[in-house]
Amino acid sequence: xxxxxxxxxxxxxxxxxxxxxxxxxxxxxxxxxxxxxxxxxxxxxxxxxxxxxxxxxxxxxxxxxxxxxxxxxxxxxxxxxxxxxxxxxxxxxxxxxxxxxxxxxxxxxxxxxxxxxxxxxxxxxxxxxxxxxxxxxxxxxxxxxxxxxxxxxxxxxxxxxxxxxxxxxxxxxxxxxxxxxxxxxxxxxxxxxxxxxxxxxxxxxxx
Amino acid sequence: xxxxxxxxxxxxxxxxxxxxxxxxxxxxxxxxxxxxxxxxxxxxxxxxxxxxxxxxxxxxxxxxxxxxxxxxxxxxxxxxxxxxxxxxxxxxxxxxxxxxxxxxxxxxxxxxxxxxxxxxxxxxxxxxxxxxxxxxxxxxxxxxxxxxxxxxxxxxxxxxxxxxxxxxxxxxxxxxxxxxxxxxxxxxxxxxxxxxxxxxxxxxxxxxxxxxxxxxxxxxxxxxxxxxxxxxxxxxxxxxxxxxxxxxxxxxxxxxxxxxxxxxxxxxxxxxxxxxxxxxxxxxxxxxxxxxxxxxxxxxxxxxxxxxxxxxxxxxxxxxxxxxxxxxxxxxxxxxxxxxxxxxxxxxxxxxxxxxxxxxxxxxxxxxxxxxxxxxxxxxxxxxxxxxxxxxxxxxxxxxxxxxxxxxxxxxxxxxxxxxxxxxxxxxxxxxxxxxxxxxxxxxxxxxxxxxxxxxxxxxxxxxxxxxxxxxxxxxxxxxxxxxxxxxxxxxxxxxxxxxxxxxxxxxxxxxxxxxxxxxxxxxxxxxxxxxxxxxxxxxxxxxxxxxxxxxxxxxxxxxxxxxxxxxxxxxxxxxxxxxxxxxxxxxxxxxxxxxxxxxxxxxxxxxxxxxxxxxx
Amino acid sequence: xxxxxxxxxxxxxxxxxxxxxxxxxxxxxxxxxxxxxxxxxxxxxxxxxxxxxxxxxxxxxxxxxxxxxxxxxxxxxxxxxxxxxxxxxxxxxxxxxxxxxxxxxxxxx
Numbered sequence: 065x066x067x068x069x070x071x072x073x074x075x076x077x078x079x080x081x082x083x084x085x086x087x088x089x090x091x092x093x094x095x096x097x098x099x100x101x102x103x104x105x106x107x108x109x110x111x112x113x114x115x116x117x118x119x120x121x122x123x124x125x126x127x128x129x130x131x132x133x134x135x136x137x138x139x140x141x142x143x144x145x146x147x148x149x150x151x152x153x154x155x156x157x158x159x160x161x162x163x164x165x166x167x168x169x170x171x172x173x174x175x176x177x178x179x180x181x182x183x184x185x186x187x188x189x190x191x192x193x194x195x196x197x198x199x200x201x202x203x204x205x206x207x208x209x210x211x212x213x214x215x216x217x218x219x220x221x222x223x224x225x226x227x228x229x230x231x232x233x234x235x236x237x238x239x240x241x242x243x244x245x246x247x248x249x250x251x252x253x254x255x256x257x258x259x260x261x262x263x264x265x266x267x268x269x270x271x
Numbered sequence: 272x273x274x275x276x277x278x279x280x281x282x283x284x285x286x287x288x289x290x291x292x293x294x295x296x297x298x299x300x301x302x303x304x305x306x307x308x309x310x311x312x313x314x315x316x317x318x319x320x321x322x323x324x325x326x327x328x329x330x331x332x333x334x335x336x337x338x339x340x341x342x343x344x345x346x347x348x349x350x351x352x353x354x355x356x357x358x359x360x361x362x363x364x365x366x367x368x369x370x371x372x373x374x375x376x377x378x379x380x381x382x383x384x385x386x387x388x389x390x391x392x393x394x395x396x397x398x399x400x401x402x403x404x405x406x407x408x409x410x411x412x413x414x415x416x417x418x419x420x421x422x423x424x425x426x427x428x429x430x431x432x433x434x435x436x437x438x439x440x441x442x443x444x445x446x447x448x449x450x451x452x453x454x455x456x457x458x459x460x461x462x463x464x465x466x467x468x469x470x471x472x473x474x475x476x477x478x479x480x481x482x483x484x485x486x487x488x489x490x491x492x493x494x495x496x497x498x499x500x501x502x503x504x505x506x507x508x509x510x511x512x513x514x515x516x517x518x519x520x521x522x523x524x525x526x527x528x529x530x531x532x533x534x535x536x537x538x539x540x541x542x543x544x545x546x547x548x549x550x551x552x553x554x555x556x557x558x559x560x561x562x563x564x565x566x567x568x569x570x571x572x573x574x575x576x577x578x579x580x581x582x583x584x585x586x587x588x589x590x591x592x593x594x595x596x597x598x599x600x601x602x603x604x605x606x607x608x609x610x611x612x613x614x615x616x617x618x619x620x621x622x623x624x625x626x627x628x629x630x631x632x633x634x635x636x637x638x639x640x641x642x643x644x645x646x647x648x649x650x651x652x653x654x655x656x657x658x659x660x661x662x663x664x665x666x667x668x669x670x671x672x673x674x675x676x677x678x679x680x681x682x683x684x685x686x687x688x689x690x691x692x693x694x695x696x697x698x699x700x701x702x703x704x705x706x707x708x709x710x711x712x713x714x715x716x717x718x719x720x721x722x723x724x725x726x727x728x729x730x731x732x733x734x735x736x737x738x739x740x741x742x743x744x745x746x747x748x749x750x751x752x753x754x755x756x757x758x759x760x761x762x763x764x765x766x767x768x769x770x771x772x773x774x775x776x777x778x779x780x781x782x783x784x785x786x787x788x789x790x791x792x793x794x795x796x797x798x799x800x801x802x803x804x805x806x807x808x809x810x811x812x813x814x815x816x817x818x819x820x821x822x823x824x825x826x827x828x829x830x831x832x833x834x835x836x837x838x839x840x841x842x843x844x845x846x847x848x849x850x851x852x853x854x855x856x857x858x859x860x861x862x863x864x865x866x867x868x869x870x871x872x873x874x875x876x877x878x879x880x881x882x883x884x885x886x887x888x
Numbered sequence: 889x890x891x892x893x894x895x896x897x898x899x900x901x902x903x904x905x906x907x908x909x910x911x912x913x914x915x916x917x918x919x920x921x922x923x924x925x926x927x928x929x930x931x932x933x934x935x936x937x938x939x940x941x942x943x944x945x946x947x948x949x950x951x952x953x954x955x956x957x958x959x960x961x962x963x964x965x966x967x968x969x970x971x972x973x974x975x976x977x978x979x980x981x982x983x984x985x986x987x988x989x990x991x992x993x994x995x996x997x
Binding site: 085088089092093096097099100101103104107108110111114115117118119120196197198199200201202203204207225226229238 | 375376438442443445446449450451476477478479480481483484485487488491492495496497498499501503504505506507510513514517866869870872874
């Protein structure tokens, strides 16, 4: 029974992320975690839907939101989802350098998204005096979008940590599941964003 | 790793071993210890409640303190006693039952325990820091938002930390059961306790996030000035009720389903028969879990949701009686014609069936909307949920402890004391709670600290309090039994009950790697098949080889400790600036530990083959 | 541990490589569709060409289709060995629908 995790060209499995027992566990366990996250975000969405018109004479969704920035943020995040797919494609082909390259692009896109979100929030606060405390709508908006933003922030720290930690030693069966699980997380963040731009911004504009 | 060697080590070494362990069997000990400690605490609170109510207009405790007692009794018993004790049984048994050497995430398993423990400690620190939470275990807003002092803050933060631990534990068991089953152990060959653990973990996974969100909203409202529940700024109090019960009702099934598994094991073993209707039992469990998610609004009948919503939820609730009834009949049919041994474990199972059935029956009564307007917030409801939670969960935990004690600790609990525990507790339980149905029907509201005399409530309350003392005696006898067994008990054989499932093939207590060679499973009741058709032991599925084991780690303890510190920071930053030191310091400890865990490779270690060969079988 | 950073493309057998490539092409098409759906959703709202009653169901359906693409193509839920993940995701979606129904509908019913 060999417990050597390194990959040689001959031993490269089709699915390096699930080649070890630990990898299989991580894969399954993380999917289950995402199932739980679905409920977490659904509860936040539900709260937002219940409170989205409770503006307490403050600014309404229609007055606040501008679609241009949201569209740019959406494209940034969607593209970063594709780049992480590219990264996984190169992982399966055992091409570590290209994987790191695509992950790097993912990180840049993710950070740009975060920057835009911070700009957006400061714009609301300074321009409209619309804060976490100004109305139930404000609380619900910042909590829902902020939870998503928090997930993006955590994902960025995770990704950059992974890339730096493994930069020198390349791909092996020990870290392949870690990269794969990150990519799942990143896609899931995109899934949540699709509903945020639809439910919060677009539906906010429609009224 | 034998017990003798453990006794020869110093206390410090043993303590360090438990603080750093990632072995599911030791984590089970920790859960039993932690859960047991909080069970005694919750029991003391219950006794104080009953003493206060022994006579009309009693002044044993003040009104405010009574509110704290009833809040902490409910919160402690559900989150800090019942759930950890259940997780303890799961940790002790499930990996053995499915033929696994370990759980899927040993590190996370340990983290789950320490999060629960520190969450529970944080919650109970409130007693010494200006008063415990006093808004009821359901923490309904606006009462919980406006409750003065820091009591409810401790409720919010403590439950948040403990809840995270439970969620981690649930995911761990899901992954373990999906990926770690021994060769031949198909899903439909798993013992029923493994099945109910699996389904319970699914419920944990989908129910706890709703609580997490609810607690966050409450936390933001109380500590950071948001307006979710502030009607003046457009907030809505019903949101809390929905979120709480979307979590809260599945939680009821999280509390009971694992014990259904325990009873299925105990009844089959001591009837010397295969469980009647195994497949029906599995699907009934799934059905209960499924329906259990769709009935949360029956806790909110009197809120005014409207007749359509109320009717839908009433019918869905009554439908749960069907799969539960299937289970009751299957247990009875398992015993029918069996060779029944009545010992302490079996007594708890036998006591459970009528008790739980009464609880189920009153459940259907309160599910009827029109009648519920009468029952709501009276002692009838108190009686109902104690019949299901004590009659189901607590009886089940006792049954499981008596049944698996020899496997966990290598010693059998004293039978005479075991029976005494059962009878005092059983009689005491019915004395305490049966009469409360009638107190409720006579209109005694729950959560009131006094009642007036000459309203027909005096005698009933007196009887109820006397019953509570019987239950206390039962618990004390059980504690004496534990000490007596630890000191005087004889070493037990591997398979004292002539068991049917795989855990009884391992040593008592099992080696830390559980199985020297992974067993090959040939059917349901894996061990029983080998006893009747084979060599009495399962055939190994693999040649003897090196065994891969995870390394111990102190990080889970430190991470949870960091959150514990940060919890105080969150609570006190409202009115003290120094609290930010705690907040950021605690978070730094936790994130630092997470970083260490991420950056440091942990490949575990191997037990070499020759070492295994030299060890006695 | 030896240095394993194989940037040599001939490591993986050619059959598997071909398969990965075809998979990648499918994912590119998926991505193009997702961008298209996003643009449609934004255009519909920004220009106001549709009646308010219709817009919300349309953009919700677009979002759901997009998310299905993410899950099935980007996250590989369509592939073998994803039975349990699919079960848990659908379980999560079911609980999510209940939570949304509770807070979005019942609160005001």
